Amino acid sequence: MKETKFISGKEQEHDLDNSLKKVIGKKVLSKSGEEIGKVKDVISKGTNKLDGIMVKTKGAKVFIANTYIENLYAKSVFLKIEPVSRYLKMIVFDKDGSKLGKVIDFTQNESGNELKSIIVKKHIFSKRVEIDAKKITVSKKNIILD
Amino acid sequence: MTEIITSDDILGKEVINSEGEIIGVVQKIHIEKHKKEIVGITVDEGFMKPDIFIGLDNIRLFGKDGIFLNTTSDIRYRGMKVFNKEGTPIGILKEVIKNPKTGKIKEIQIREGLKTITIPAKDIKSIENNVILK
Numbered sequence: 001m002k003e004t005k006f007i008s009g010k011e012q013e014h015d016l017d018n019s020l021k022k023v024i025g026k027k028v029l030s031k032s033g034e035e036i037g038k039v040k041d042v043i044s045k046g047t048n049k050l051d052g053i054m055v056k057t058k059g060a061k062v063f064i065a066n067t068y069i070e071n072l073y074a075k076s077v078f079l080k081i082e083p084v085s086r087y088l089k090m091i092v093f094d095k096d097g098s099k100l101g102k103v104i105d106f107t108q109n110e111s112g113n114e115l116k117s118i119i120v121k122k123h124i125f126s127k128r129v130e131i132d133a134k135k136i137t138v139s140k141k142n143i144i145l146d
Numbered sequence: 147m148t149e150i151i152t153s154d155d156i157l158g159k160e161v162i163n164s165e166g167e168i169i170g171v172v173q174k175i176h177i178e179k180h181k182k183e184i185v186g187i188t189v190d191e192g193f194m195k196p197d198i199f200i201g202l203d204n205i206r207l208f209g210k211d212g213i214f215l216n217t218t219s220d221i222r223y224r225g226m227k228v229f230n231k232e233g234t235p236i237g238i239l240k241e242v243i244k245n246p247k248t249g250k251i252k253e254i255q256i257r258e259g260l261k262t263i264t265i266p267a268k269d270i271k272s273i274e275n276n277v278i279l280k
């Protein structure tokens with residue numbers, strides 16, 4: 001491979017192995033280590049600032065702002081948070097153990113990563129039901145309501 | 147009579163642990179033949195996984211669509227991916243060793259290719275959905 005020529009006065013200050021393009025396709029791990037998806041795109045703010053990453057998750061394409069990213073590593077991206085998008089596709093049970101359906105959508109508070117409500121549907125022809133986040137007691141793997 | 151359920155209401159139902167994870171389906175109901183009481187259930191965790199017995203003390207609710215537990219088993223840790231502090235996957239969690247007195251994790255064993263390596267608890271940052279090392 002040909003040697004890279006630098007158009008810069010400070011050649012030693014540039015790390016060419018540190019390309020953001022490398023992050024695309026890498027796994028994205030939440031704070032608890034859950035694999036939430038893969039990096040689809042890297043979004044910049046202006047010319048030299050990372051705004052966030054676009055992540056392809058099991059339920060949707062999710063933009064995660066730079067402030068929620070802990071670090072961009074060579075093999076994966078670590079987040080500082082458990083993103084609200086992780087609720088998508090979770091199964092919802094009521095307190096009596098009846099299955100209400102799956103989470104197909106959610107609403108958030110202004111902070112961006114605080115769940116306000118989940119939208120649940122049992123099957124394709126059933127009605128959408130909105131459930132207040134305050135009713136959720138368990139939400140690690142699936143959702144159990146109070 | 148509405149409080150009485152039959153074996154049909156239990157067998158084949160999904161079993162959900164305290165984290166909401168579906169761990170398998172009820173395969174058997176165990177009855178103590180002298181006291182004539184249910185003592186627990188056997189859960190089929192799926193292909194190539196061992197069946198597990200769950201005592202009645204660990205069952206919170208016999209629900210309409212599932213059996214809810216009040217616990218999570220340590221078995222759930224097995225098979226978790228282990229990432230080093232730079233986010234590189236370095237192996238698969240094989241076993242969690244706990245201190246028998248405190249119940250806290252003492253060390254974990256990781257399968258790294260053909261090798262098994264032991265990591266002390268002090269080097270673990272988090273162990274929830276996967277393992278992240280410090």
